[in-house]
Amino acid sequence: MAGVDSLPNPQAEWLAQSGLESRVLFPADAAYATRIDSYWCNSAKLRPSCIVQPHSAYEVSRAVTALAKTNQPFAVRAGGHTNWAGSNNIADGVTIDLGLLNSTQYDDTNQTAHLGPGGKWKDVYAELERHGRTVSGGREAEVGVGGFLLGGGNTFYTSRYGWACDNVVAYEIVLADGSIITAEAGGRHTDLFRALKGGGNNFGIVTRFTMRTIPSGPIWGGLALHPLDAVPAGVDALVDFTTNNASDPYTNMQFVVGHQPRFGGGVGITIANNMLAVEKPPLLQKSLALPEIMNNYKTTTLQEVLTYSSLPPNYYNIWFTLTIKNDASIVRKAAALHNEMAKELQAGIPDQDFTSHVSFQPVPRLFVQQSHAANSSGNVLGLEQNTYDAILIQASASVRTAELEAWARPKVCALVDEVRTFASSIEGGAVPWVYLNYAHSGQEVLQSYGPENVGRIREAALKYDPEGVFQRLCPGGFKISAVKD
Known part of the structure; x- marks a missing residue:
């Protein structure tokens, strides 16, 4: 590390004056490259002027104080999984990397x-x-x-x-x-x-x-792959599950319609678990009866189940989200629009190195009741506004280059807009709530x-x-x- 007088930028000088010189990484440092490469999504791999890696809350305090005093732009990184550019990194400013606060x-x-x-x-x-x-x-x-x-x-x-x-x-x-x-x-x-x-x-x-x-303990769960012609029945199973989730709050599921090369292309996917290790719980009977290409349901560990919904790193990932009433017609519309979009992506990406999906996740009124039971102080999510059981939709495409991301992004956005328009034609169909963790930077999250x-x-x-x-x-x-x- 260079002396304070020879540090390559003023941000680093101010951090060094706060006693953080040994915590700063510069673009020429191998550790800097490692941290940038460790972002899950390529869109987030911006180039800050330096990265500061505090080892304690006290060092975070020093960094924030120094940057605020000198009016320097900064970003805050925790795990580095948020996908949109600028969410957890910054070009030319300082990224406060909390990766060492991981205990x-x-x-x-x-x-x-x-x-x-x-x-x-x-x-x-x-x-x-x-x-x-x-x-x-x-x-x-x-x-x-x-x-x-x-x-x-x-x-x-x-x-x-x-x-x-x-x-x-x-x-x-x-x-x-x-x-x-x-x-x-x-x-x-x-x-x-x-x-x-x-x-x-x-x-x-x-x-x-x-x-x-x-x-903690063993759980039962996994995923099942379905042919695309089973999607309508899968939608019905999803809607039924959402309506009846209160009868078994230890069982969870989501239904996905996607284009996934690792699974052979177009496919429906059920991801389901029972957190008490009850095998084939009654609430999932409609899902378990769907035609299957394969399933890996078993009694297993939480660690193994975590891998089933993982998406590979080093792509440009486009995410948009919306929330809809628990209505099969809206879910079917979203699934059909995804399949149309997947055909466009196939036609425009000759090497077929992409994935896309719409994920449908139950958000029944039960969630609000359990929030109140767990947290008497309340939260600010605003789900109390919802008068119907709901479905949370995540629409996504993952592509290899920035150029393809710019080309595909309007297609994912249009899908969500078309679903919203269709849902708005149904009483209570378009739910205003937007889930922060799935939202694109242009979506109005806090307003929702x-x-x-x-x-x-x-x-x-x-x-x-x-x-x-x-x-x-x-x-x-x-x-x-x-x-x-």
Whole structure:
């Protein structure tokens, strides 16, 4: 590392003056290249002027204070899985990389787990399994702790324990002025505690999440592949499951229509689990009766199940999302539009090196009831507005080059817009809620939470970051300052 006087950019000088010189990586450093390459999505692999890797909340505080004092743009990276450019990285500014804040510590005295924001869920589960415990966390191995929890977090246990954020009991957070506080239910910062449950990175940098844990053990589950002509029956099974989820809150499922070369092209996929290891639970009987190409359902571990929904790294990934009423006609429309889009992608990508899908995930009213049961302080997701059981849709395409991403993005966007238009023709068909963790940067996420929750987020941001540091200098994420009154 060069001396302070010879550092290659002023941002690094200010960080060095804060005692962080040994934590800074520059573009010429091998470790810098390794960290950029470790982003899941190619779209996120921007080139910051430097990366700072704090080892503690105190060092995060030093970094934020230095950057805020000198008005330097910065990004915050936790696990590095958010896919859109600028969400967790920044060109020419400073990326605060929380990858070394990745510990998982179990506290047996109150059966809670302290999680670092840079941890990945596969590692969280592996550590907690040593104690016979687990948490309501991510459903994919490589997803990071921080971004997932701040976006709400749909889990294997949402129908039993509410959203992942509803299971957070305390947040250690570094504010823009460098102070380190704890927001928890019944504490001094209950307004911030609630706003962090779905409010994203509008307030500061969370350096530790404390979550309640639950007993771990074997689960039953896996995935089944279906021919495309089984999709209509698969849609009916999905709708039936969503309607009846309350009868078995330990069973979860999602239905996917996709173009997946590893599975031979066009295919329907059911991903389903019972978290108590009940084999072939009655709630899944319609799904289990679908025609199959293959299935790998078995009694297994959470670690193995995590791999079933994984998408490969090093693509340009396009994600859009919307929420619809639990109505088979809307789901069938979305599936048909996906298959049309997949044909366009096949025609325009000669080497066929792409994937696409629409994922349909139940969001019954049950989820709201379980959120309230798990989290008396509430969250800011705004799902109480929904008067119907709903389906969350993630529409996605993954391609190899930036040029193909620019070509395919309008097609995925158009699919979502057409589904929304069709759903709007049905009473209650278009649900306003937008899930932060699946949203494209251009979607109006915070607005979808409703005016009351927008007000809560705005008030907390103004109170805890009165100078607007995280609005002005940290452009990644969905900003409350962009929401019009």
